[in-house]
Amino acid sequence: MSVKKIAIVGNPNVGKSVLFNILTKQYVNVSNYPGTTVEVSRGKMSINGIEYEVIDTPGMYSFLSITEEEKVARRILFNEKPDIVIHVVDAKNLERMLSLTLQLIEAELPVMLVLNIMDEAQKNGVIIDARILEKELKVPVVEAVSIIGKGIKELKDRIEAYGNRL
Amino acid sequence: MAIDYKGPVEYSIEIAIERICALLNASYFISKRSVALLILQDDKETEEMVVANEGEAVDKIREVVKETKSHFANAITYELALERQAEVKSIVDKAVKIKKESIGTRERLSRLTMNPLTGIPILLFVLYWGLYKFVGQFGAGTVVNFIEGTLFEKYFNPFIANLIIKIVPWEVLQGLFVGEYGIITLGLRYAVALILPIVTFFFIVFSVIEDTGYLPRLAMLIDRTFKKIGLSGRAVIPMVLGFGCATMATMVTRTLPTKRERIIATMLLSLAVPCSAQMGVILALLGGNPKAMLIWAGIVGLIFLFVGYLTSKILPGERPSFYMEVPPLRMPSVSNVITKTFARVKWYFIEILPLFLLASIFIWLGMLLHIFDFIVGLLKTPVELIGLPPEASTAFLFGFFRRDYGAAGLYDLNKHGLLNGTQLVVSCVALTLFLPCIAQFLMNIKERGWKTGLGISVFILFFSFTAAYIVNFILTKFGVIL
Incomplete structure (x- = not known):
């Protein structure tokens, strides 16, 4: 059986690279500003003995790409045919980011939504009901604070379950 | 759905x-x-x-x-x-339910950084304490003096020199290791005792600034100035990253939406943005001479704006429009700052160490074959034309390949009292503007294509020399004593 591919996509500065670092136990540069990642990084991860290839992509705002690095991210989706697409969003700016989720779902890509930076969202008084969101979008939704490893276990479980369905 | x-x-x-x-x-x-x-x-x-x-x-x-x-x-x-x-x-x-809250301290601070009235003083504060005091005076001054002056010159170098002289019988070969340009006495010393501590301090400050989320706010602050030179505030990030490493920053110009912006940014990065190693040595060189430092900063700043403005006039294309997400201000995580600084220093050191050692070998070979004297002799005329002592030729010859090596060479000259204030400023201006290191030259070509990449380099070669000439002329003419 071939190794399953997971692509991490999302708006700039939502923590894609942090998630990548945690999942693959590698280090790619992480900063607090949009556009730190301009190239694609790849790493390996295994969940209960199943191997996955994880691909970290530069940030994209929309499916319709404007800048060079958005094109890089989209090409990954088109050409690499990932088995799972993890869309990472900044939970406190959900409204601005869901549009890309809708586009990914519309493209019939195997999307999972990660509501990242939940701690800052809660601090800002943003309360998200992940189950309602899941029902509305009909894709798995996981809450996380990836910088401290919160939600990673659940994410891995969901990846495994999602992967088995394919 | x-x-x-x-x-x-x-x-x-x-x-x-x-x-x-x-x-x-x-x-x-x-x-x-x-x-x-x-x-x-x-x-x-x-x-x-x-x-x-x-x-x-x-x-x-x-x-x-x-x-x-x-x-x-x-x-x-x-x-x-x-x-x-x-x-x-x-x-x-x-x-989603949102509980409206009043504006917090963070939001207030965030606004202060973006408002010109308060933002510019904050920027100056960051530059003064972060760069000038911490990197320039403490890192490039105190720490380098200790590692370079005390550890290396007093203990390590004499020890190694004695050792080599004992085990290597031929004088010619001794020179390769411990001569004036020896692998150990010069190459290793430049890399380990000068550049390494300076760059480390710079990267620490840099990582902290990055992780607080200050950069995008800086972008908002100087967006207006940038528009004048044909760039959107978005370009601030690659520019500021250029102070870390212009080569990496050139790659980050990919985040700019128009081709025109990418070319202008590449040009400015190659010309007027000193990378961390250069910046560190320049801070160390001019640290003791605030007047010279101000003149250097003023000249480089002016050139940055002037060339940017000219390029934007010459290059056709759409005007930039600016939108950028401003991430929250955050307390940087100590572990990420350490990991990141370490990763960068390691990457940098691995890249320069062999080059610095290789330079020593080339100089040694060149001296044996008398080519070195010949090339340095060729450079003498242009170097003297911009008012520098002939000894500076070596620094410039190698600055051609690595600006940081050239800068380290200047540091050495200055330590031996061979440069006066005017010469310091002129040589710092020349080296800042000078052709990018080989790595950046290659990156320019990779990102912008042969024609543009090569064009930028040729332009810079002539421009930096001319600018240095003019600066020297003006400073000497008006008898400015620094």
Whole structure:
């Protein structure tokens, strides 16, 4: 059986690279500003003995790409045919980011939504009901604070379950 | 799920999608609906993909796109975005509750950094304490003096020199290791005792600034100035990253939306943005002479604006528009700062150490074959023309390959009292503007193509020399004593 591919996509500065670092136990540069990642990084991860290839992509705002690095991210989706697409969003700016989720779902890509930076969202008084969101979008939704490893276990479980369905 | 796109009934986007989908025969990894939507929005790459896969149907598809567009006053992208946003809103309304809160301290601080009245003093504060005091005086001064002056010159070098002289019988070969330009006494010393501590201190400050989220705020602050020189505030990030490493920053110019901006940014990065190693040594060189430092900063700043302005006038293309997300101000995580600094220092050190050692070998070979004297002799005239002592030729020769090596050479000259204030300023200006290191030269070519990459380099070679000449002329003419 071939190794399953997971692509991490999302708006700039939502923590894609942090998630990548945690999942693959590698280090790619992480900063607090949009556009730190301009190239694609790849790493390996295994969940209960199943191997996955994880691909970290530069940030994209929309499916319709404007800048060079958005094109890089989209090409990954088109050409690499990932088995799972993890869309990472900044939970406190959900409204601005869901549009890309809708586009990914519309493209019939195997999307999972990660509501990242939940701690800052809660601090800002943003309360998200992940189950309602899941029902509305009909894709798995996981809450996380990836910088401290919160939600990673659940994410891995969901990846495994999602992967088995394919 | 799919959003139901509306619009005028007969010519609705939905109908256009249906018609295009019916014309698409090949199989795509993404849904046909998505392909249709992207084509309706004139997406180049998707169009190429469809042209490659569909054959005759392409013309019919183009017809549908044209017809659909003619029924909308606004761009299709805009119409789609509106409807999508409405859909998002209805989902968010169901799943998200927001408790309104008053503006916190963070938000207040964030606004202060972006307001010119308070933002510029904050910027100066960061530059003064972060760069000048911490990197320049403490890192490049106190720490380097200890490692270079005490550890290396007093203990390590004499020890190694004695050792080599004992075990290596030939004087010529001794020179290779411990001579004036020896692998150990010069190459290793430059790399380990000078550049390494300076760069480490710089990267620490840099990582902290990065992780607080200050950079995008800086971008907002200087957006207006940048617009004048044909760049959007977005370009501030690659520019500021250029102070870390211009080569990496050139790669980050990919985040700029227009080709025009990317070229201007590459140009400025190569010319007027000193990288961390240069910056550190320049801070160390001019640290004891605030007047000279101000003149240097003023000249480089002016050149930055002037060349940017000129380039933007010469280059045709759309004016930049600016939008950028401003991430929250955050307390940097100590572990990320350490990991990041370490990763950068390691990457940097691994890159320069062999080069610095190799330089010693080349100089040694060159001296043996008398080529070295010949080349240095050739450079003597231009170097003297900009008012520098002939000894500076070596620094410039190697500054050609690595600006940091050249800068370290100047540091040595200055330590031996061979440069006066004016000469210091002139040589720092020349080295700042000078041709990028080989790595950046290659990156320019990789990112911008042969013609532009080479053109930029040739321009810089002449420009830096001319600028140094003029600076020297003016400073000497007016008898400025620094």
